[in-house]
Amino acid sequence: DTVLTQSPALAVSPGERVSISCRASEGVNSYMHWYQQKPGQQPKLLIYKASNLASGVPARFSGSGSGTDFTLTIDPVEADDTATYFCQQSWNDPFTFGSGTKLEIK
Amino acid sequence: QVQLKETGPGLVQPTQTLSITCTVSGFSLTSYYMQWVRQTPGKGLEWMGFIRSGGSTEYNSEFKSRLSISRDTSKNQVFLKMNSLKTEDTGVYYCARVYTEAKGGYYFDYWGQGVMVTVSS
Numbered sequence: 001d002t003v004l005t006q007s008p009a010l011a012v013s014p015g016e017r018v019s020i021s022c023r024a025s026e027g028v029n030s031y032m033h034w035y036q037q038k039p040g041q042q043p044k045l046l047i048y049k050a051s052n053l054a055s056g057v058p059a060r061f062s063g064s065g066s067g068t069d070f071t072l073t074i075d076p077v078e079a080d081d082t083a084t085y086f087c088q089q090s091w092n093d094p095f096t097f098g099s100g101t102k103l104e105i106k
Numbered sequence: 107q108v109q110l111k112e113t114g115p116g117l118v119q120p121t122q123t124l125s126i127t128c129t130v131s132g133f134s135l136t137s138y139y140m141q142w143v144r145q146t147p148g149k150g151l152e153w154m155g156f157i158r159s160g161g162s163t164e165y166n167s168e169f170k171s172r173l174s175i176s177r178d179t180s181k182n183q184v185f186l187k188m189n190s191l192k193t194e195d196t197g198v199y200y201c202a203r204v205y206t207e208a209k210g211g212y213y214f215d216y217w218g219q220g221v222m223v224t225v226s227s
Binding site for chain 2: 029044048049055086088091096097099
């Protein structure tokens with residue numbers, strides 16, 4: 001299975017820029033997607049196919065990357081962005097998710 | 107608007123069968139794939155399988171031997187059945203709509219709220 005590696009946690013102050021990384025154990029083309037999950041809620045799609053903003057998602061969120069290295073960027077960060085962010089690949093079978101990066105806003 | 111809601115038992119005994127229903131509105135099951143994902147303390151988010159708009163299914167090999175996904179389009183419902191439950195199956199089970207493009211283009215644009223399932227005697 002394709003393993004997606006994310007750093008466990010990050011802490012930033014409001015107004016700053018934050019980059020969350022996701023590294024795949026094998027190439028996934030551009031088929032990496034990002035989700036936001038707030039405590040007690042279901043995941044919400046933020047970015048699809050590496051760099052496309054999902055409907056209704058603020059332009060503060062952006063994505064980049066291809067192959068094995070991908071980045072989700074939030075600029076500027078707001079207090080409401082406190083959440084866990086997951087990457088997910090759909091190029092290789094089975095679809096897999098990263099373990100998530102917990103973002104704390106100081 | 108698009109809505110998905112899972113219903114199922116909160117508690118299941120080990121070795122028994124789990125049955126969860128996902129009721130959808132705002133779109134047709136014959137136009138979209140639907141999938142099941144679970145979130146467990148031990149393994150995080152895991153894709154379990156999907157049912158295509160045409161009704162065929164695809165399963166993660168991790169679950170293939172004990173998982174069944176089906177649907178009733180007249181009732182706008184998708185079903186998950188998984189047998190031989192173990193304590194490690196404890197977690198939150200989500201249904202989600204799948205947006206599909208060409209090969210590789212599968213992402214999950216709408217999710218249900220999830221149903222918590224505890225496997226315990």
